[in-house]
Amino acid sequence: MPADLAVIGLGHLGLPLAQAAVAAGISTLGYRTGPEAGSLTAAELRRMLARGFRPTTNPAELGRVRTAVICAPTPRGADGAPDLAQVKAAARTLAGRLRPHTTVILESPVPPGTTEEFLRPLLEAGSGLRAGRDFHLACSPSRVDPGNRDFGAANTPKVIGGLTPACTESAAAFYGRLTDKVVRARGPREAETVQVLETNYRQVNIALVNEMAVLCHDLGVDLWDVIRCAETKPFGFQAFRPGPGVGGHAVPQDLTGPTGRGLRMVELAQQVNSRMPQYVVQRAAALLNEHGKSARGARVLLLGVTYKPDLADLQGSPAHEIALRLMELGASVSYHDPLVPSWSVLDRPIPRADSLYEAVAGADLTILLQQHRTYDLQGLSVKAQLLLDTRGAAPTGAAHRL
Template sequence: MPADLAVIGLGPLGLPLAQAAVAAGIPTVGYRTGPEAGSLSPAELRRMLALGFRQATGPAELGRVRTAVLCVPTPRAPDGGLDLSQLESAARTLAGHMRPHTTVILESPVHPGTTEDFLRPLLEEVSGLRAGRDFHLAHSPSRVDPGNRAFTPANTPKVIGGLTPACTESAAAFYGRITDKVVRARGLREAEAVQLLETNYRHVNIALVNEMAVLCHELGVDLWDVVRCAETKPFGFQAFRPGPGVGGHSVPQDLTAQGGRGLRMVELAQQVNARMPRYVVQRAAALLNEHGKSARGARVLLLGVTYKADLADQQNTPAEEIATGLMRLGAAVSYHDPHVPTWSVLDRPVPRADSLYEAAADADLTILLQQHRTYDLQGLSVKAQLLLDTRGATPTGAAHRL
C-alpha cells in the first residue's frame, strides 16, 4: 500500500508522530536518518507494524507521499547555537525525490526564521520546485513528552504556521486527522517561536527551583514541603521541582550564537542548571566527609542514569557529569538502572549492580538520580548506609535531600 505520510527521523520526535498517524489510519512510512533512539516500547513498535507502519527501503519512497514531516535532531553546536547538519542532509534527500503538491512540515526545534531562510532555499534548489506555489511548507513545533501516557499527539493541541495561508491550511488538514485541536499561528516565525518560548519556560523555571534548592539547603528549609504548599495556590503558580541537572532533547535557546539579541534570563538559567551536577558532587563529598569518610576510595552507587524516569533515554543525562566528577575525586562509582544494561563514562565501563539492595548496603553513599517506578524507596532508605535523594522522592526524613 502506498504511504500518505513520510516521517523523516525516527527518534524521540518522529516515532510518536508515526505512532499517532498509523493509529489514525494514515498509511505511514518512516525514514531513518541516523542511529536514532526513540522512547517506544517493543510492544508499541510491534503494534505500529501490525497497523501498517514500515520503514522506507530507500529515499525514492519519499517521492510518493502527500505529506513529509522532518523530525531530525538539531542538537547544540560547539558555538552554542543549533547544529543543522542533520536537517540539511535530510532536506536534500527529501528534495531530491519530492514531487509537486507535497506538504513539507518541519517539527525539529529551530530558531525563528530557519524554516524560511534555511530549509526553503534547500528544498527549492534541489527540487526545482517553488515553496508556496509548487509545494506547501509549514512549521509545527513538536510537543512530545516521552513516557507521558496522559498527553499524546491525539489530545495535545498542534500549533501550525505556514509560508502562505494555503500552506497553513494544508498542514492543518493533515494534523486534523491526528489531533483533536489545531491552532493556527500567524506564520512560520510565530510557530517556530512557540517552541522557543515553551522550551525556555521549562528551563527558566527549573533553574529557579534549582537555585531555591541550594538556598533552602543552606537555610535548613525543606524545599519539597515549600513546593507542596505553594502548589495549592490556584492561580499564578505552576510547580516545578529541582533535580541533579536538566537532560532531554529540548535545548534552551538564547539566540546569541546566531547573532540575535539574546535572552539574558535564558542565558542565566543555562548557567544555573549547568552547575547542578557539580553541586551534587559537592554535596556527595560533603556528606561523606560528615560521616568520617573521604570521597577518595569511597564506594558510590548511582541509581537511575537516564534523563527521565521509566525511560531508557540517556540524552544529555546529568548522571554522566556526576559520575565523572565523582571519579575525578577518586570515588569508585557503580550504577543501577533497570533500563540501562551497560553504561560507560570517560570511555570506561561503569560496573552495574545486579542486586540493588545488596549494592546499596555495600556502598558508602547511594545517590538517587532518577526515581524509576521499580524502585522501592522506603526499602532502599532502610538498606542504604547513606542516601542522597536528588529528586525529593524518598519519605520525609529517610534520606538527605538535595
C-alpha cells in the same frame, strides 16, 4: 506502494509521530536520517508494523507521499546552537523527489527563521518547485513528551504556521487527523518561536527552583515542603522541582544574533542548571565527610541514570557528569538502573549492580538521580548507609535531600 505520510527522521520526535499516524489509520513510511534512537519498545514497534508502518532506506519512496514531515534531530553544536546538519540532509534528500502539491512540514526544534531562510531554499533548489505555489510548506513544532501517560498526540494541541494561508490549512488538515485541536500561528516564524518559548520556560523555571534548593539547604529550610504549600495557590504559580541537572533533547536557546540581543535570563538559567551536577558531588563529598569518610575510595552507588523517569534515554543526563566528577575525586562508582543494562563514562564501563538491595547496603553513599517507578524508596532508605535524594522522592526524614 504509495503512502499518505513520510516521517523523515526516526528518533525521539519521528517515531512517536509515526506511531500516532498509523494508529489513526494513516499509511506511513519511516525514513531514517542518521544513527537515531527512539524511545518506543519492541512491542510498540511490532504493533506499528502490523498496522502498516513501513521503514525504508529508499529515498525514491519519498516521492510517492502526500505529506512529508521532517523530524531530524538538531543536537547542540560546538557553539551551543542547534546543529541543522541532519535537517539539511533530510531536505536535500526530499527535494530530489518532491512532487507538486506535497505538504512539507518541519517538526525539528530550530531557531526562528529556519523554515523560510534555510529549509525553503534547499527544497526549492533541489526540486525546481516553488514553496507556497507548487507545494505547501509549514512548521509545526513537536510537543512530544516521552513517557507522559496523560498527554499524547490526540490530546496535545498542535501549533501550525504555514508559509501562506493555504500552506497552514493543508498542514492543519493533516494534523486534524491526529489531534483534537489545531492552533494556527501567523506564520512559520511564530510557530518556531513557540518552541523556543516553551523550551526556555522549562529551563528558566527549573533554574529558579534549583537555586532555591541551594538556598534552602543553606538556610535549613525544607524546600519540598515549601513547594507543597506554594502549589496550593490556584493562580500565578506552577510547581517545578529541583534535580541534579537538566537533561533531554530540547536545546535551550538564547537567540543571540547579529544585534547581540539575546535572552539574558536563559543564558543565566543555563549557567545555574549546568552547575547542579557539581553541586550534587559537593553535597555527596560533604555527607561522606560528616560521617567520617572520604570521597577517595568511597563506594558510591548511583540510582537511575536516565534523564527522565521510566524512560530508557540517556540524552543529556546529568548522571554522566556526576559519575565523572566522583571518579575524579577517587570514588569507586557503580550504578543501578532497570532500563540501562550497560553504561560507560568516557568509554570507561561503569559497574552495574545486579542485586539492588545488596548494592545499596554495601555502598558508603547511595545517590538517587532518577526516580523510576520500580524503586521502593522507603525500603531502599532502610538499607542504605547514606542516601542522598536529588528528587525529593524518599519519605520525609528517610534521606538527605538535595
